[in-house]
Each structure stands twice: as structure tokens, then as C-alpha cells.
Amino acid sequence: MTTVAFGGGPNLDQRRSFAALRDGTHVPGYRGYCPQIKYRVGKTYGTDTHELAQDTIHLQPASVLASAPEGLRTTKNVLPMATGDNKYTEKMIPGYTGYIPRMPFKFGNTYKEDCDFCIDEYMTNRKFNDTKTMDLKRQVAGYPRLTAISHDPEVRDKLNLYRDTHPNRPILMDDKRALTEPPVPGYRGYIPRIKTTEMGLGARYNRTTKRGLEMFAQETAASAQRITGTLPASIERVPTDVLQGSQGDSSKRLYLTDGMIPKYTGYVPQRRFAFGNTYGDTTRGLEVCAHPLNSFGDFKRSRTSVM
Structure with missing residues (x-):
């Protein structure tokens, strides 16, 4: 060197x-x-x-x-010696391609000088943050633990009084939700049947999820009756009209037999490949609108069974 x-x-x-x-x-x-x-x-x-x-x-x-002026680049910490395992040491050589904190923002000095200054700055900031973390942990440990509100005798007495005066009303989440009750808007969990069928199209979230849950309950009840001849316990609370199915919901088609209204901005299968007719005539002639069944899925299944 x-x-x-x-x-x-x-x-x-x-x-x-x-x-x-x-x-x-x-x-x-x-x-x-x-x-x-x-x-x-x-x-x-x-x-x-x-x-x-x-x-x-x-x-x-x-x-x-x-x-550099005197005292401008003096390091505050004792830089670590190279042991073969540590990354940032006091003798960084040119050609090292790894990441060095703040190194891209240093100019005008030799590689070793910039490395020493960056490592010293990194160690100083790390020690400062570790000290703040330890101080916060000591402060949290010094405060008394919070007592659960359920241990308060006043709360217990009021809940007992409420139960005595309202025997038929649930307290908090004492009763389970109904199987077909739609979730609150914003719920990100899985709702069956709203993405794989036409139940999830053209309606508000509350209405869409309710229709999907009702359809799932109907299919579950039908499968249980077909296998065992009895309803499972979780389905017995579902209203009878749900188990029997609602003709208005199950037969509601997205693509109507008399064609789609002009300026409909949704997707119509095979529409892009048809030319020379009005929008209404084109959609009426498509297979997705011309079939007589309740849904296009039923129509596809009927054709598959025939083949």
C-alpha cells in the first residue's frame, strides 16, 4: 500500500x-x-x-x-477491529462492494476516511437509539400495571343488575351471530360465492354478502340433506325461505335475454369480436344473453352434461 x-x-x-x-x-x-x-x-x-x-x-x-480542517473528521468511537465475521471495521479497503451507512452521501475524501467517518456516525446513532429504547423500557417497567376493569366491584354489580332487569337481551358478545348475517362494510375476510358466481355483481356490499351467505347456507343444507337426510346443527337456525331458496335472487341474471342497455360499461363476453350491429342486437345474439336458463353457469353445465 x-x-x-x-x-x-x-x-x-x-x-x-x-x-x-x-x-x-x-x-x-x-x-x-x-x-x-x-x-x-x-x-x-x-x-x-x-x-x-x-x-x-x-x-x-x-x-x-x-x-479536512482540524477536528472536523475526528471519530467519537473506537472503531471495531476486524475479526473475520464483523462487517464494519476500522480498516475498510477500497473495492468493498457491500453497503456502508451514509457512504453514498460522502464526497471529497479517501475511501478509508469516509468509511471511518460513516462507521463512527453509525455507531453513535445506534448507541443513542439503544439508550432511548432502554430508557423507555425502564420507564414502562417502573409504572404500576393496569388492572382489568372486570375486577372492579362496581362494574360487576352493574352487569349483574343489567342481567337481572334484562334477562332476554345479550350482554356484549354473549350470543353468536346468525349464519347469514352480513359482516360490517370493510371486512376483508372471505365471503363464499360472491366472487365465483353472479351474487357479487351490481349490488352494495351489505346486500352482496347477504346473498352470498344465503346461497352458501342453501347449498350446505341441500348437501347435508342429500347425504344424511338431516340438517346440521349450524343450519337449523337459518330461516326456511333461505333454505328453500329465493327465486328472485337465484334467477336474477346479469346478462338479460332481451340484450343489454346501450352505454352499459361492464364486461360482456365475446362482445369485442362482434361488428356491424347495434349494441342491443349484438348482445341479444351473444350466447351469454340468448340462453333461457337462470344463469350462464347453469347453461354451461347443461351443455357439458349433454356432451
């Missing part, structure tokens, strides 16, 4: 004397950021950077070869 960082080769003053660089001058070919350089034309790169350094007297000269 004959670099300046490791004590070999000429020092900075000797290099500046050899290159005859004036104060604040960048070496031509420097790719770092130089303020206001893009607004100057007509002079060499060295002259422009020298004049910019003289004009911007309130800033430090931005030269690559300029040495």
Missing part, C-alpha cells in the same frame, strides 16, 4: 505543488458535485472551480485534494 491513507507516497502539499493547483481548484475529471459549475462557460474546469471557491467565501473549498 503506497497511498496517502496508509502513510506511503507523496503528501498532499507535494501533490498540489506538482500539479500547480490553486486553492479551491478541482482536478479535471472530478465527478463529484460542484455548486454553480453548470452555470459557468468559456473557461477551463480548474479556473472555474478556483473562481467559485473564491466567490463562495462562506463555504469550505470543495477541492478533492484539500485536507
Whole structure:
């Protein structure tokens, strides 16, 4: 190693004397950021950077070869020694391709100097955050634990009084929800039949989920009766009209036999491949609208069974 960082080769003053660089001058070919350089034309790169350094007297000269002021880059921590397993050490060598915190924002120094400063800054911030975390844990541990409100005798007495005066009304979530009761809008869980059938089209969330749950309860009850001849316990509370099925819901078709209304913006299968007719005539001639059954799924199943 004959670099300046490791004590070999000429020092900075000797290099500046050899290159005859004036104060604040960048070496031509420097790719770092130089303020206001893009607004100057007509002079060499060295002259422009020298004049910019003289004009911007309130800033430090931005030269690559300029040495850092005393105390500006002193490290606060003892950087870790290399053990073969640790990542950030005191002797980072050029060519290391791993990530170093804050390294992309450092310019104008040797690789080792920037590495040492970034590692020191990272260790300082980590120690500060660890101290804050430990202080917070100690504060939380020092406070008394909260007592559950159910242990309060006043709450217990009021709940007992409510139960005595309202024997038929549930307290909190004492009773289970009905099987076909729709969930609250915003519920992200799975609702059967609303995405695989026509039950989930063209209605509000409350109505869509109610129809999907009722259809699922109907199919479950029908399967249970077909297998065992009796209803399962979870289906016995479902209203009779749900178990028997609602003709209005199950026979409601999305694609009507008399065609779709013009300006309908939904998807119509095979519509994009039909030309030369009005929208109504085109949709009436499509298979999805022309079949006589309750839904297109039933029509497809009937054709499959025939084949």
C-alpha cells in the first residue's frame, strides 16, 4: 500500500505543488458535485472551480485534494477491529462492494476516511437509539400495571343488575351471530360465492354478502340433506325461505335475454369480436344473453352434461 491513507507516497502539499493547483481548484475529471459549475462557460474546469471557491467565501473549498480542517473528521468511537465475521471495521479497503451507512452521501475524501467517518456516525446513532429504547423500557417497567376493569366491584354489580332487569337481551358478545348475517362494510375476510358466481355483481356490499351467505347456507343444507337426510346443527337456525331458496335472487341474471342497455360499461363476453350491429342486437345474439336458463353457469353445465 503506497497511498496517502496508509502513510506511503507523496503528501498532499507535494501533490498540489506538482500539479500547480490553486486553492479551491478541482482536478479535471472530478465527478463529484460542484455548486454553480453548470452555470459557468468559456473557461477551463480548474479556473472555474478556483473562481467559485473564491466567490463562495462562506463555504469550505470543495477541492478533492484539500485536507479536512482540524477536528472536523475526528471519530467519537473506537472503531471495531476486524475479526473475520464483523462487517464494519476500522480498516475498510477500497473495492468493498457491500453497503456502508451514509457512504453514498460522502464526497471529497479517501475511501478509508469516509468509511471511518460513516462507521463512527453509525455507531453513535445506534448507541443513542439503544439508550432511548432502554430508557423507555425502564420507564414502562417502573409504572404500576393496569388492572382489568372486570375486577372492579362496581362494574360487576352493574352487569349483574343489567342481567337481572334484562334477562332476554345479550350482554356484549354473549350470543353468536346468525349464519347469514352480513359482516360490517370493510371486512376483508372471505365471503363464499360472491366472487365465483353472479351474487357479487351490481349490488352494495351489505346486500352482496347477504346473498352470498344465503346461497352458501342453501347449498350446505341441500348437501347435508342429500347425504344424511338431516340438517346440521349450524343450519337449523337459518330461516326456511333461505333454505328453500329465493327465486328472485337465484334467477336474477346479469346478462338479460332481451340484450343489454346501450352505454352499459361492464364486461360482456365475446362482445369485442362482434361488428356491424347495434349494441342491443349484438348482445341479444351473444350466447351469454340468448340462453333461457337462470344463469350462464347453469347453461354451461347443461351443455357439458349433454356432451
